[in-house]
Amino acid sequence: MIKSQINFNLFGQKAVFETGNELVKTRYLYKLLSTLQSFSKILIMDHQTEVEIEVPRFFVCPISLEIMKDPVTLSTGITYDRDSIENWLFTRKNNICPVTKQDVFDIDLTPNHTLRRLIQSWCMLNASSGIERFPTPRPPIPKPEIIKLLKALKSPHDQQMKSLKRLKTIVFESEKNKRLMEAVGAADHLSNMIINNVNSNMTGADELALSILYNIKLSPTGLKYLFGKNKDFVETLTRILQRTSSYESRTYAVMLLKSMFEVAEPIQVTSLNKNLFMELVQILNDQISVKATKATLKLLISVCPWGRNRIKAVDAGVVQVLIDSLLECTEKSVCEMIMMVLVQVCQCADGRSEVVKHGGGLAVVSKAIFGVSPVAGERAVRILYSVAMHSGSTRVLQEMVELGVVEKLVLVLQVDCGRKMKDKARDMLKMHAKFWNKTTCVKYNL
Structure with a gap:
């Protein structure tokens, strides 16, 4: 394979493109085009022998390592392809220059028109070798x-x-x-x-x-x-x-609220209006969109660590809606978020009471121990722990036996799962061992 290459003074040409006057730029442009034309003739002459085309180094974006379609110069003096540097700065949210590692304070990108015209001319000279000319980008x-x-x-x-x-x-x-x-x-x-x-x-x-x-x-x-x-x-x-x-x-409103509360100060979150929780519960109940449901659950997760908010959420009917949603939920991430909200609201007495009062509350929660994911299972055990340790009446303990919850807690001790999950299961079994040992459930030794 024949291999041809042009050696350019990368930093000298770059300085001309970025700081030279128009006359100097034009002279360099003609000089480079002349050189590139000779190079093109070599490629065309040897085209049948599968010559590898060497692209001038300063045509290549330092990020994508591809020929630049829309070269722009960063405030640090380095030229990149617009799509690549915009993705680096704005999508990936990096605030340093990839090449110089300097902090970028000015995000304005200066189009490098001279370099772009040079690249386009080079593409045209090499059209017979399969190089396509890039269109002039829209400003x-x-x-x-x-x-x-x-x-x-x-x-x-x-x-x-x-x-x-x-x-x-x-x-x-x-x-x-x-x-x-x-x-x-x-x-x-x-x-x-x-x-x-x-x-x-x-x-x-x-x-x-x-x-x-x-x-x-x-x-x-x-x-x-x-x-x-x-x-x-x-x-x-x-x-x-x-x-x-x-x-x-409604979807945009709740997603914007979710974004706001992700960066909120504690003083802005500790005591929210009850009307907000009523509307959030209504969105979950209406199931208006998957995006709205996920945003609402994330919002509840971010505000329910505070006691007043938990009580308001429970008063708005969040427990009933969440458990009903779990009965039909098929998406793992949504189930995990629902379980997290239930973990939080079960830290207050009213929340635990609502879980127990719901006809399928304990059954649905216990089903998630092994039926969804390890994350959901750990959260299910945390919910049951709150109920058993703080609201473990005789009726509740008997229901846990009838639903097979105790058997699942014993199984948690025997399978490979997290230490905290095992500890909570063991604490529940020890706490109510006298009651459960009198029943016909699986016998166990702690």
């Missing part, structure tokens, strides 16, 4: 355009809807656009629009604004800011859940 959305669209949200309805539709398109185009939207204050404009209209029925414009606000995927700082909007943006979203009949809007 990114400028900040002034986004600011103009956001200001138009105060316009009459038709213009408002037009602006919102354009903003939605921009948000879904790239992660860079999401960060740009947040940087120019989109969250402030959109949340103000929602707050101003929350006391009336949700309109199409309001629903669209809510979907855009969620899909911006605000940073932790942006999410914390929403807590301070109009004293309590949580109350605003709660009223949306109460007033709207749109499944999509």
Whole structure:
């Protein structure tokens, strides 16, 4: 196999492309094209012998190791392909330059037009060898355009809807656009629009604004800011859940709430309005979407470690709905989250009482010990532990015998599972050994 290669002064050419004036750039461009043309002729002449094409090193993105389609220069002076560096900075949320390891404070990416034209010309010269020319990339959305669209949200309805539709398109185009939207204050404009209209029925414009606000995927700082909007943006979203009949809007509202509470300060979580829990329970009961169900469960998991919230969740009927959901649940991750919420609410007396009162409560929970996953099984034992140790009346203990719960606890001691799970099973068996030894259940020695 014939192998040809061009040696370029990588750092010298890079300096010309990024800092030289246009005349110098043009001279270098012609010089390089001339060299590349000679190289192309060599490849074409020996094409029948399967020559391997050597790509100039500075055409290759340091991240993807592929020819750059849209070369852009980071503030550290290194050029990358736009898709690769945007994925590195915005999707993977890295804040360092992959090559220099320097911190990146300025996320603006400068298009390297000279290098892009050079790559396109090289592709054209090597077209006969199967190299396709990359199309000229579309320029990114400028900040002034986004600011103009956001200001138009105060316009009459038709213009408002037009602006919102354009903003939605921009948000879904790239992660860079999401960060740009947040940087120019989109969250402030959109949340103000929602707050101003929350006391009336949700309109199409309001629903669209809510979907855009969620899909911006605000940073932790942006999410914390929403807590301070109009004293309590949580109350605003709660009223949306109460007033709207749109499944999509309810889904976006609860997913936004979930994101907010993931970064909330303890003082913002310790005592929430009971109406919020009633709406969360209603979402679980309505099963409006898998996304909404998962977001609601994650939200409950994040707020129920606090005692007041647990009681409010129980009063809203969360235990009944969760156990009913377990009867039909087939997705492992959802079952595990349901079990976690039950673990938390069973730390209060009212929660344990609701589990015991439910006709299938103990049965459904005990079934999860070996029937779902090791995670769900460990959580099922924790629920049963709370019930047996704090609410273990004669009736409850007898029901645990009849449902085979005691046999499963004995089996937990015999199989390979976590130490904490075994310890809780052993403690339950020891605690009520006198009662259970009088029954016809499996005999065991601790």
